[in-house]
Amino acid sequence: MKSKKNNAMDYLWAPWRMEYIRAPKNEKESGCIFCCKPKEKCDQENLILYYGKHVFVIMNRYPYNNGHLMIVPFRHLSDYMALTPEERHEMADVTAMVVDILTRKLHPDGFNIGFNLGISAGAGISEHLHQHVVPRWNGDTNFMPVLGQTKVMVAGLTDYWLELKQAFETYERS
Numbered sequence: 001m002k003s004k005k006n007n008a009m010d011y012l013w014a015p016w017r018m019e020y021i022r023a024p025k026n027e028k029e030s031g032c033i034f035c036c037k038p039k040e041k042c043d044q045e046n047l048i049l050y051y052g053k054h055v056f057v058i059m060n061r062y063p064y065n066n067g068h069l070m071i072v073p074f075r076h077l078s079d080y081m082a083l084t085p086e087e088r089h090e091m092a093d094v095t096a097m098v099v100d101i102l103t104r105k106l107h108p109d110g111f112n113i114g115f116n117l118g119i120s121a122g123a124g125i126s127e128h129l130h131q132h133v134v135p136r137w138n139g140d141t142n143f144m145p146v147l148g149q150t151k152v153m154v155a156g157l158t159d160y161w162l163e164l165k166q167a168f169e170t171y172e173r174s
Contacts, residue, residue: 034072034128050168054087067135101167108135
């Protein structure tokens with residue numbers, strides 16, 4: 001949730017992510033999840049929606065909002081400038097596809113799209129570059145995250161995975 005304090009700074013509150021942050025180290029994935037998950041071929045369990053030539057699309061297991069997706073290169077790298085032109089172009093094309101699909105299926109009022117490059121920039125997994133696409137709705141945050149440390153998610157990950165997977169499989173740009 002964004003709230004203004006003295007008209008000087010915006011704050012994004014996401015206390016529901018503490019489940020991930022506070023999980024004991026042995027409960028967190030060992031190795032790079034962005035390298036391991038696509039190889040497992042358990043797409044629904046791993047929330048993978050789409051495979052391109054250089055990138056794939058995965059749902060965020062600890063989303064900031066319903067429909068929070070990530071576009072991830074298969075190649076393990078942390079430096080944006082190390083992407084090949086082909087990887088950058090496919091990432092841009094897949095971003096357009098993701099925005100189009102989410103617009104058609106979820107009807108958001110807007111999007112937050114971007115990278116958190118490095119730990120100081122907020123990257124939870126800084127060693128493997130990934131781009132976030134977060135659908136936003138007018139008034140999509142309310143008092144619950146701030147006062148109750150609870151995020152109201154209107155649909156489960158499995159429900160969204162099924163709906164979005166079908167959309168990716170049948171995607172045609174309009």
